[in-house]
Amino acid sequence: MGAQPHFVIVGGGTAGWLAAFIINDKARRLKLDARVTVVESSKIPTVGVGEGSTAALRVLMQYFNLNELEFFRETGATFKLGIRHKDWRRVGFTYDGPIDDPHQVVKPPQGAPSDYLNVYAVAAGRKLQDMHLFGPLLEQKKAPYAVKDDGTLLPLGPFHHAFHFDQARVGKFLKERSRGVATVDATIAGVERDGETGFIRALSLDDGSRLEGDFFVDATGFRKRIIVKELEAPWVSYARELPVNRALPFWIDIKEGDEIANYTLAWALEAGWMWQIPTQGRYGCGYVFSDEFKTPDEAHAEIERVLGHPVEVRDDIRFQIGRLATPWLGNCLAVGLASSFLEPLEATSIHGSIVQLMLFADNYLKHPGDMNDADRADYNRRIGRQVDDFRTFINTHYVTEREDTAFWSNVSAERLHPETKQRLALWKKEMPRREHFPSFLGGLPHVETQLHYPVLDGLGLLDPQLARAEMARDPKLRQFARETYEGLVREYRAAAAKALGHGDFLRHVNALG
Numbered sequence: 001m002g003a004q005p006h007f008v009i010v011g012g013g014t015a016g017w018l019a020a021f022i023i024n025d026k027a028r029r030l031k032l033d034a035r036v037t038v039v040e041s042s043k044i045p046t047v048g049v050g051e052g053s054t055a056a057l058r059v060l061m062q063y064f065n066l067n068e069l070e071f072f073r074e075t076g077a078t079f080k081l082g083i084r085h086k087d088w089r090r091v092g093f094t095y096d097g098p099i100d101d102p103h104q105v106v107k108p109p110q111g112a113p114s115d116y117l118n119v120y121a122v123a124a125g126r127k128l129q130d131m132h133l134f135g136p137l138l139e140q141k142k143a144p145y146a147v148k149d150d151g152t153l154l155p156l157g158p159f160h161h162a163f164h165f166d167q168a169r170v171g172k173f174l175k176e177r178s179r180g181v182a183t184v185d186a187t188i189a190g191v192e193r194d195g196e197t198g199f200i201r202a203l204s205l206d207d208g209s210r211l212e213g214d215f216f217v218d219a220t221g222f223r224k225r226i227i228v229k230e231l232e233a234p235w236v237s238y239a240r241e242l243p244v245n246r247a248l249p250f251w252i253d254i255k256e257g258d259e260i261a262n263y264t265l266a267w268a269l270e271a272g273w274m275w276q277i278p279t280q281g282r283y284g285c286g287y288v289f290s291d292e293f294k295t296p297d298e299a300h301a302e303i304e305r306v307l308g309h310p311v312e313v314r315d316d317i318r319f320q321i322g323r324l325a326t327p328w329l330g331n332c333l334a335v336g337l338a339s340s341f342l343e344p345l346e347a348t349s350i351h352g353s354i355v356q357l358m359l360f361a362d363n364y365l366k367h368p369g370d371m372n373d374a375d376r377a378d379y380n381r382r383i384g385r386q387v388d389d390f391r392t393f394i395n396t397h398y399v400t401e402r403e404d405t406a407f408w409s410n411v412s413a414e415r416l417h418p419e420t421k422q423r424l425a426l427w428k429k430e431m432p433r434r435e436h437f438p439s440f441l442g443g444l445p446h447v448e449t450q451l452h453y454p455v456l457d458g459l460g461l462l463d464p465q466l467a468r469a470e471m472a473r474d475p476k477l478r479q480f481a482r483e484t485y486e487g488l489v490r491e492y493r494a495a496a497a498k499a500l501g502h503g504d505f506l507r508h509v510n511a512l513g
Helices: 013-029 056-063 066-075 116-124 134-140 167-177 296-307 348-363 373-396 406-414 418-429 449-458 465-470 473-499 502-512
Strands: 006-010 035-039 048-050 078-080 082-086 094-098 145-147 153-155 160-166 181-184 188-193 200-204 209-211 215-218 235-237 246-253 264-269 272-278 282-289 323-324 332-334
Touching: 006 013, 013 035, 013 167, 013 348, 056 066, 056 160, 056 348, 066 160, 066 167, 066 502, 078 502, 082 134, 082 418, 082 449, 094 134, 094 449, 116 465, 134 418, 134 473, 153 200, 160 167, 264 296, 272 296, 282 296, 296 449, 323 373, 348 373, 373 418, 373 449, 465 473
Parallel strands: 006 035, 006 215, 035 181, 082 264, 215 332
Antiparallel strands: 048 160, 078 160, 082 094, 145 153, 188 200, 200 209, 235 323, 246 282, 264 272, 272 282
């Protein structure tokens, strides 16, 4: 093994280029004289579906000093301020989950429990979304910016927003800004492994050449070209509790003069749900369904029936929902869709990739010769827990009042994971608190109460009487929470009145370019 370690990333796309960016940057900071190469083939098309991120992507972009306005222009990005859930609790009922956290901007009284504002809102029967800046912005399809007289943009709050974008263009955006990363245009023909350790020594490429490396990142998406096809990493299936296993993606054009949504629409249908994700020119959409309850033809017919117009389905994607038991095996780390896949209900995919790569870089990155079994076991345990938490959170979305189709009756009766039931049982006794989510990602962002509250409240799974009892224990805190809630509602309504429309913001940004 040479003194200069060589990190080889197989597969470009969003996950591959995130890996290149993060590993290259961290290796430089550690003064690890490393080479980083991305192997990506121009022959393999990337699927240009609309995709959404969480705020983690924006935090990462700021860390790397990437220009956000260029990102909007070059990836067709739009704002994602939250998720609108339509027809989940019951047909005709809609709730919003804004992604900003008002607890961040209020200094709580000493000793106040976490999430006291959420508890107050539930106790008072008030809408959670109203005390969020992103609540009124989401309702009015506005950007979290105003524009000053001199044309400069003024952020309306300190909160990180997320993005929607054309996923095929994000990898390209990152690639163009990566410094010192080599690229090889090829596909993998074979893998050479060490006879004793089983570690990968080199890749044979389709052009007949051979690429040696010390550490390999598998970012080959659903193909799992190295981690499963070569290393046979075992798979942990979530099919039992997350029954959707198929998707029909399609596009809807944005009509001239229509305001662009600044949220992901997750619309519950007869055998699953439909996503609608706005980019600047069109909505990337898809029906994620269970083929146990509907054929693709029936699903296509249902899409056209609920939308009231024909759609051209662009693909029929079958997927396995679950995760690898060992995403880090030997000298290979799987990221992105090669590592796990969950239905795209809460944008866990890119979020998961960013957090996994940051965790790896912060805790385990060193010369590959110094990496050991304890490192691998520790990483795999943490990432297994992360994806299991995603699973439980998504599974919770299916605890609904709906029994109008065989799919919905089956899911709520037979598909709830024991951990979902356990958490809901706990939250019948006490309101959800941050302490209910043990920290195991070293402070990196994870699905905790901030994302759970709108979903639990929107599905009617929180008990207002319990919330009132908790608030009654501390009348001073209750008074503080009431005044704070009302103050935030006023302040954020006023801010929303000054905000640019979403389309106006995008036109402004594109004109600057």
